[in-house]
Amino acid sequence: MNYKKFFPYFSNSDITYLDNGATTQKPQSVIDAELEYYTHYCANTHRSNFGDANKATTEYEETRKYLQKFINAKDSSEIIFTKGVTEAINFIASSFAKNFKTVIISSLEHHSNIVPFHMQERTLGDGLEVVGYKDNFTFDFEEYENILQKNPNSFVSITHISNAFGTIHNIKKICELAHKYDSYVMIDGAQSLAHKKVDVQDIDCDFFAVSGHKTFAATGVGAVYIKQELLEKVEPYQTGGATIKTVTYNESTLLHSPYKFEAGTQNIAGVIGFKKALEFIDNIGYEEIEKREYRLYEYLQNELKKIDDVVLYNTTKDSISNKSFNIKGLIHDDVGILLDKQKIAIRVGHHCTMPIMEKLQIKGTIRVSLAFYNDFDDIDKFIVALKKAIKMLKD
Numbered sequence: 001m002n003y004k005k006f007f008p009y010f011s012n013s014d015i016t017y018l019d020n021g022a023t024t025q026k027p028q029s030v031i032d033a034e035l036e037y038y039t040h041y042c043a044n045t046h047r048s049n050f051g052d053a054n055k056a057t058t059e060y061e062e063t064r065k066y067l068q069k070f071i072n073a074k075d076s077s078e079i080i081f082t083k084g085v086t087e088a089i090n091f092i093a094s095s096f097a098k099n100f101k102t103v104i105i106s107s108l109e110h111h112s113n114i115v116p117f118h119m120q121e122r123t124l125g126d127g128l129e130v131v132g133y134k135d136n137f138t139f140d141f142e143e144y145e146n147i148l149q150k151n152p153n154s155f156v157s158i159t160h161i162s163n164a165f166g167t168i169h170n171i172k173k174i175c176e177l178a179h180k181y182d183s184y185v186m187i188d189g190a191q192s193l194a195h196k197k198v199d200v201q202d203i204d205c206d207f208f209a210v211s212g213h214k215t216f217a218a219t220g221v222g223a224v225y226i227k228q229e230l231l232e233k234v235e236p237y238q239t240g241g242a243t244i245k246t247v248t249y250n251e252s253t254l255l256h257s258p259y260k261f262e263a264g265t266q267n268i269a270g271v272i273g274f275k276k277a278l279e280f281i282d283n284i285g286y287e288e289i290e291k292r293e294y295r296l297y298e299y300l301q302n303e304l305k306k307i308d309d310v311v312l313y314n315t316t317k318d319s320i321s322n323k324s325f326n327i328k329g330l331i332h333d334d335v336g337i338l339l340d341k342q343k344i345a346i347r348v349g350h351h352c353t354m355p356i357m358e359k360l361q362i363k364g365t366i367r368v369s370l371a372f373y374n375d376f377d378d379i380d381k382f383i384v385a386l387k388k389a390i391k392m393l394k395d
């Protein structure tokens with residue numbers, strides 16, 4: 001199936017787009033839904049009481065209900081819209097995690113899941129613990145349990161799928177162990193929903209952050225799932241319009257979740273479009289998405305292995321989308337420039353994961369990141385361009 005035909009970017013561009021880990025393309029249905037909102041019923045939500053305002057509120061809330069079912073949350077009050085995963089993590093870090101003596105992360109975290117904890121003046125060994133990995137970036141469960149044993153009642157914040165290496169963490173096991181030691185878990189799901197089914201009740205996580213723009217929806221939209229039992233324990237991160245029941249000059253009383261957490265006018269069009277992105281995924285189905293992506297990933301890995309001097313950073317089969325490598329003797333930036341000249345869009349650099357790059361004693365990698373609409377032809381074009389770039393740089 002040619003899924004690219006549903007994404008207008010591909011008919012308007014001759015770029016081979018392999019940078020889906022940074023952001024995905026948007027299907028026409030998402031674009032149409034946003035255009036429809038702006039051209040036919042542009043009004044604010046949860047405030048005014050006229051036709052278009054009520055329609056905007058209804059459509060906005062429909063996305064909440066859809067996302068609730070999509071990730072199998074118990075109730076729609078557990079879904080709070082944010083502008084993305086970064087905001088979701090900052091929110092939970094400052095409204096809940098700040099109360100814990102220790103925060104535990106993995107060594108593969110994105111800066112968005114590190115910096116908010118540094119802002120709380122946590123440093124390695126002093127409020128922040130980092131779980132290492134075994135071969136091929138496999139999460140070190142022994143070390144994790146040791147850390148939990150020494151630091152019960154901690155806050156664990158871990159990525160589901162590594163944006164740099166494609167490693168898939170066993171988040172169900174991570175949550176199970178954390179709960180054994182009275183700890184809470186937030187999952188950074190920025191790289192999840194575009195590739196894998198998420199069931200928050202089955203995973204039994206306490207928080208799960210999702211990114212709209214990495215899931216075929218607009219930029220500036222995302223959400224965080226907060227387990228029902230914790231909704232009263234999490235403080236609002238921001239307050240203001242739309243969060244309150246009553247305000248006097250003396251005091252304010254807040255609404256219940258999700259409204260108390262969504263201060264100010266939200267990205268209404270973005271949220272409305274997000275539902276279309278999720279519907280798009282549902283229409284294809286995760287089984288088909290995973291099957292396609294695993295086949296592409298394997299093909300890409302095999303083709304890369306055939307290239308002289310390639311250094312692959314993760315060779316497990318159980319990884320998805322993001323494939324990082326280097327070419328011995330070449331600077332990743334130079335390769336990136338020559339690929340760009342050949343109309344191949346990939347990302348080179350540290351991928352917002354500087355600590356793991358430092359640990360590997362490299363400045364960065366060349367990363368190809370796939371989505372279900374990519375095909376073998378994209379990979380072939382990339383490999384041809386890569387070989388040409390290598391030849392130019394080595395000769």
Ligand SMILES: Cc1ncc(COP(=O)(O)O)c(C=O)c1O
Nearest residue numbers: 084085086110112163188190211
């Ligand atoms: C693993 C991971 N976490 C967090 C983020 C930040 O997500 P957002 O752009 O939705 O704020 C990214 C984006 O690259 C990511 O890959």
